[in-house]
Amino acid sequence: MKLYYSPGACSLSPHIALLEAGLPYDLVKVDLKAKKLENGDDFLGINPKGQVPTLVLDSGEVVTEGPVIVQMIADKVSGKNLAPARDSAERYKLQEWLTYINSEVHKNFGPMFSPVLADDAKAFFKDRVMGKFKYLDGALAGNDYLMGKQFTVADGYLFTMLSWAERMKFDLAALPNLLAYKARVGARPAVQAALTKEGLMKAAA
The missing domain is CATH 3.40.30.10 (Glutaredoxin)
Structure with missing residues (x-):
């Protein structure tokens, strides 16, 4: 491949x-x-x-x-076990997470990379992403990963978005679950x- x-x-x-x-x-x-x-x-x-x-x-x-x-x-x-079995309820939950990261987090990051977009417009999208991160922080309470205790491919995707947030100087100090999660995923050898x-x-x- x-x-x-x-x-x-x-x-x-x-x-x-x-x-x-x-x-x-x-x-x-x-x-x-x-x-x-x-x-x-x-x-x-x-x-x-x-x-x-x-x-x-x-x-x-x-x-x-x-x-x-x-x-x-x-x-x-x-x-x-990087994804639950096909057709299982857990697999659809994984797809829900992948879709959420793709459509709600990833796509709101896109405009912030634009060299021509005004700063106030970028701030609007940054606020939108922060709202999504707050939701994710709550969802991660008591969980090691998005699906609970098991690392899945959705975690690699969310980690990528969190690395973008770090690059763009997002202040995630008020989101301790998300910060601990980023460190946990980031420590994985792969x-x-x-x-x-x-x-x-x-x-x-």
Whole structure:
């Protein structure tokens, strides 16, 4: 498999999932502005959407959209419990979390990366994301992970969003459950390995 990624982008989520799954993969870096690969090839020829993450399976099939990719990865190693069993009530709960992170958190972050959006508009979206984080802080009370005691692919996605919040200087001091959760997920070896491979964290000496 090949994961097309950009360092620290939302492709960090499936990168974490691949490492948690222990599946073999190749990393291919994408320049999202130029829509080019490091070797100069046109990324749009692989994914016409021009977005990461993009996963190319060994069969040549191209899979896009993060929440779909991470579930596919989880299903390849069902014994690792990165996602509940298909058709189970717990699986639909996982999909609920993935959808919430995707539509309510991720999509409200997008405008804050815009170089042309005014600061007051960015502040509006920041307030919206903070509201979502407050909800998540409450949902995490008494839980190690979004699904309870078991780490799932939804946690890799939320961790990615929390890393964006850190980059953008969000003040999460009033959200202790969320801060403890970020530290807990961030301490996982697979998460540290993904950050190191993407150049976001120095390798341990």
